[in-house]
Amino acid sequence: MARRTSRAKDSGARNSSLGPRPLAVNLVVTDRCFGSGIAVTLDVLGTANLLSSTLGGPPQLFHCTVRSFDGHPVRSSVGTSITVDGPVDAGAADVVLVFGPGMADARQVLVDVAHPSIRTLSTHLERAAAAGAILGASCSSTFLLAEAGVLDGGPATTSWWLAPAFRARYPAVRLVEDELVVASERTITAGAALAQIDLALHFVRRFAGAELAHAVARYLIVDDARSAQGPFVMIQHLANSDRVVTKAEAILRADLTRPLDVDALAREVGVTPRTLGRRFVAATGLPPASFLRRLRLEVAAGLLRSTTDAIATIAARVGYEDERAFRRAFTKDMSDSPSRFRRAGATVLDLPLHVRPRPPSS
Incomplete structure (x- = not known):
């Protein structure tokens, strides 16, 4: 031996x-x-x-x-x-x-x-x-x-x-x-x-x-x-492993400009703030605040690839009033700047269903 x-x-x-x-x-x-x-x-x-x-x-x-x-x-x-x-x-x-x-x-x-x-x-x-x-x-x-x-x-x-x-x-x-x-x-x-x-x-x-x-x-x-x-993580996939986190994720996604209030979010999903935090970490590895940050950036990634909206407009849409703060956060999480990420030219079909643009109504 x-x-x-x-x-x-x-x-x-x-x-x-x-x-x-x-x-x-x-x-x-x-x-x-x-x-x-x-x-x-x-x-x-x-x-x-x-x-x-x-x-x-x-x-x-x-x-x-x-x-x-x-x-x-x-x-x-x-x-x-x-x-x-x-x-x-x-x-x-x-x-x-x-x-x-x-x-x-x-x-x-x-x-x-x-x-x-x-x-x-x-x-x-x-x-x-x-x-x-x-x-x-x-x-x-x-x-x-x-x-x-x-x-x-x-x-x-x-x-x-x-x-x-x-x-x-x-x-x-x-x-x-x-x-x-x-x-x-x-x-x-x-x-x-x-x-x-x-x-x-x-x-x-x-x-x-x-x-x-x-x-x-x-x-x-x-x-x-x-x-x-x-850059490869789909945060919604992780959230779906827990029904409470899934419900909370839907509430957060409905208005990404809404400031996070863990106490209020916990009441909406019917658990205590401590339980909510524990279940977020167990399901996604992230506490609620970090989860919301990642969710905002993931939605922004979809918008960068599926729309021609200005980066400042997308930043505001996902809850960032400061475009520079958005650029810093995006670059850190996605290992690329918003501009380079957009230029990479991924097709709309590469995106998760929840971030694809909807076809125009007839």
Whole structure:
């Protein structure tokens, strides 16, 4: 056991400077996993291997194998067969990346993590962590790491729409849902399914350096500068997980220029102010004031993309009397200025239904 831990630490140190021994990376897959996550991981790490020698490094930095719990092929979320190289307990690994069932329903995630096969997989992950391996996952797969207890006491992230369920089930984990990738010494987690690209690039950066990671991103045409999930969050989706918060959200949305009065809002939805605050945090991760701020900015984003109204007009419509304050808040939350956000030219069909412009009446 001690030798295995030492080997993992040494491999990380050598590979972080383009050392000679490939890092052993096991991709552990389960039924109903997203095939795209496996593919992009293999493509990113494979591209890093191809480009390494051009930067003066070894020809192979990462040696990847795909494994399932029992060594049998698994079915992806769309039913395609994924072949594997063997069972999870075959051979030691420096890095274990887990790919659990992928879905868009937090309730189903909680059902899946309680399945006996996942419980057994958790034991494997615990052992891998104890042996010195670095563990990684994105989206709903982060729940598998949390079930194994390897995230306890440290920071982690998950997909923004799974954050309320994750926070409630794993209070010992310090959830940082705004971040796209969160790393500690022995774990790396990422947001929604395609944030697996960011997770894989993080591994390249961590073990082979920023120069190679940037080169890989450029060859694959990936934005390796993004770091936040904030611009992707749909606050209404989070609010819908709690009937009281849903009712409060509708009241707030009806007049975004109305100053927040938590006591009055609590009376309108039939709870105490303290209960309202607690349920907002449980459902969305935000207290009422922060939720209203995010709601205003999300509606403003829809208006910027679906209308030609002046920015000052939109700011006033969502409750900002000071246009400069609106610009500062928008840039902070959306990682872009209102002007650049509008110029990005997203189509109206990309917007959530509640912020699309209504067709003119006949």
